[in-house]
Amino acid sequence: MAAAVVVLLVGAAAGMLITLASVGSPEEAPGQDSIDVGFAQDMRVHHLQAITMAGMARDRSEDTEVRQLAFDIESTQLDQSGQLSGWLTVWGQPTLSPPDQPHMRWMAGAHTHADTSGVDLMPGMATSEELMKLRALKGTEFTVYFLQLMLRHHEGGLSMATYAADHARLGYVRNLAQKIASGQQAEVTLLTTMIKARGAQPLPG
Amino acid sequence: MIRYPRHLAVAAACLALVGCESQQQGSPVASGSSSGTSTSTSADPGFTPTEDNQDPTKKIDGVLAIEYEGAQHVKPTERVAYDHKPPLGGAHDAVWAPCNGVVYKKAVRTENLVHSLEHGAVWLTYDPDKLDGDGVAALEKRVNGKPYTVLSPFPGQAEAVSVQSWGRQLQVAKADDKRIDQFIQATRANQYLTPEPGASCDQIDPDRFDQDNPPPFDPSDPGPGAIPVTGR
Numbered sequence A: 001m002a003a004a005v006v007v008l009l010v011g012a013a014a015g016m017l018i019t020l021a022s023v024g025s026p027e028e029a030p031g032q033d034s035i036d037v038g039f040a041q042d043m044r045v046h047h048l049q050a051i052t053m054a055g056m057a058r059d060r061s062e063d064t065e066v067r068q069l070a071f072d073i074e075s076t077q078l079d080q081s082g083q084l085s086g087w088l089t090v091w092g093q094p095t096l097s098p099p100d101q102p103h104m105r106w107m108a109g110a111h112t113h114a115d116t117s118g119v120d121l122m123p124g125m126a127t128s129e130e131l132m133k134l135r136a137l138k139g140t141e142f143t144v145y146f147l148q149l150m151l152r153h154h155e156g157g158l159s160m161a162t163y164a165a166d167h168a169r170l171g172y173v174r175n176l177a178q179k180i181a182s183g184q185q186a187e188v189t190l191l192t193t194m195i196k197a198r199g200a201q202p203l204p205g
Numbered sequence B: 001m002i003r004y005p006r007h008l009a010v011a012a013a014c015l016a017l018v019g020c021e022s023q024q025q026g027s028p029v030a031s032g033s034s035s036g037t038s039t040s041t042s043a044d045p046g047f048t049p050t051e052d053n054q055d056p057t058k059k060i061d062g063v064l065a066i067e068y069e070g071a072q073h074v075k076p077t078e079r080v081a082y083d084h085k086p087p088l089g090g091a092h093d094a095v096w097a098p099c100n101g102v103v104y105k106k107a108v109r110t111e112n113l114v115h116s117l118e119h120g121a122v123w124l125t126y127d128p129d130k131l132d133g134d135g136v137a138a139l140e141k142r143v144n145g146k147p148y149t150v151l152s153p154f155p156g157q158a159e160a161v162s163v164q165s166w167g168r169q170l171q172v173a174k175a176d177d178k179r180i181d182q183f184i185q186a187t188r189a190n191q192y193l194t195p196e197p198g199a200s201c202d203q204i205d206p207d208r209f210d211q212d213n214p215p216p217f218d219p220s221d222p223g224p225g226a227i228p229v230t231g232r
Helices: A002-023 A035-060 A064-090 A128-136 A139-167 A171-197 B003-016 B020-038 B110-118 B133-143 B179-187
Strands: B063-065 B100-103 B122-126 B149-153 B161-165 B168-172
Touching (some): A035 A064, A035 A128, A035 A139, A035 A171, A035 B100, A064 A171, A128 A139, A139 A171, B100 B133, B110 B122, B110 B149, B122 B133, B122 B179, B133 B149, B133 B179, B161 B179
Parallel strands (some): B100 B149
Antiparallel strands (some): B063 B168, B161 B168
């Protein structure tokens, strides 16, 4: 019986080594075309726009509840954006994706928003025209449009966060992706409630 | 009745095989990692800043490199006697121009944009008399929606297109010159060349610099009262 257990344990140890060899050691940095790098670069760009919009609402909204939520979103995503650029620096990768590279090509296996060629504008991102409209609005109109843009922005980021939570190689990348997915999913509910409480509806899909 | 004993057998095997759990976790990770290899990019990693390659512009022909001291601020009523057109560093307004993928259709005040360079932005400029609409559209595509980039006309510059980051500049005749993308990859938010890595490119004060109604470019000579490029 004892001999059988030893054989089993040796077999298990060998299996672990084979598994480690096939995915790389945890110390090995993910490469230029990896899911980990693609997620970190694209989610950083996605976050930076949310930080832009939230900063405007924190400065300009006359609605206390919205100003508080805006500060929460701005400070959270600023910290997460810093984590993403810190990882990319350690991995020897660009902290922003190269200028001629479409977004979301790292999600080629997802068969959802992006096909293998990627996209120029990620789901949920506001266009330059929409941001200009936001800057021009005042009072309740500004507050409601901010909530509508931020709701669509959160929803758009979910597919990236969920895919990375399932498929990134490094555990700390999967963890942050999972936290972003679950945190933003909860805020999607909150933002929807806040929009309706102000007599408006989410932007048409 | 069939499923239950099989479930028990798997549980028993896992109890005996201590490595079983980690093998199960490892398997989907491995398949996810390998599927990422289909997303190859055209970018040359040699232009990415790293600890061993802090200034990749050294590999790009025709880049001007000058070291400037940061944080020399001037008032909105003051002008700086810059040493290059467009400038690539030096004293600047206390308020930066929004530079998070912003396209300025009209030329704007230089002193604000130099502050944007200090925050890690790449500033693309063109002479409207030397670049046609297709060329301008090609530059806009590189900026629209791209954090830490900004585009504006700069009347009177020597070449059709000029690209500058803090302390670095590339001037080229055509908007499709491949060195433009190489320069952006090498310098945008480069944590070694940027005096203030991580600083914001968002609008700080619309009363001092309104993204949608920015203070205009001043083509005149800055005059004898101008602040030196090295500051006071």
